Amino acid sequence: MLDGLADEFLHNYGKGRTLFAVDGVDGAAPFADALAERMGRGGHAVFRASMDRFQKPRAQRNARGVDSAEAHYHDTFDYELFRRVLVQPFKLGGSTGFVTAAFDAERDAQIEMDWKTGPQDATLIVDGAFLNRPELRGLWNFSVWLEVADAAEQAPYIAEARPREHASAIMDISDPGHPRRLFADSC
Numbered sequence: 001m002l003d004g005l006a007d008e009f010l011h012n013y014g015k016g017r018t019l020f021a022v023d024g025v026d027g028a029a030p031f032a033d034a035l036a037e038r039m040g041r042g043g044h045a046v047f048r049a050s051m052d053r054f055q056k057p058r059a060q061r062n063a064r065g066v067d068s069a070e071a072h073y074h075d076t077f078d079y080e081l082f083r084r085v086l087v088q089p090f091k092l093g094g095s096t097g098f099v100t101a102a103f104d105a106e107r108d109a110q111i112e113m114d115w116k117t118g119p120q121d122a123t124l125i126v127d128g129a130f131l132n133r134p135e136l137r138g139l140w141n142f143s144v145w146l147e148v149a150d151a152a153e154q155a156p157y158i159a160e161a162r163p164r165e166h167a168s169a170i171m172d173i174s175d176p177g178h179p180r181r182l183f184a185d186s187c
Contacts (some may be wrong), residue, residue, distance in 0.1 A: 051128025
């Protein structure tokens, strides 16, 4: 399944700087890591980032409460920083540097920025929650929505952004040992 997804993406987006979103909470990072490994097998340059490394400081994240799904959706991530130090410079290509991690939420501190560069043909795979929210949708060449059995913590996001409808592919990972691709068409 991952090989097929990697092949499909590279067939359609193998040239230039491309962005691939793995949208979901449970299993997003391992899924994105495995996909990056497969996508890079043929020599295609692949970079990895996680939205967890672009969070806001704890005081901002928790201003509306620690256990609020609504607050988690609206207050967790620093999208302006994400765009400024990662997405925009990555898309420029060439020798322009980009940063794949900027904040350590556990320490509640910024990370010293490690600037990277890459070849003209490269893919950035980003994992995390809320990647198909309206203000991010236009960034991705391709996005995967990871469907899980219990998505209660993402209820505000699912209701507002309808990520299942906007994803390029839907993967059911309710049974991690047997992930499967779902097709949301009428066939």
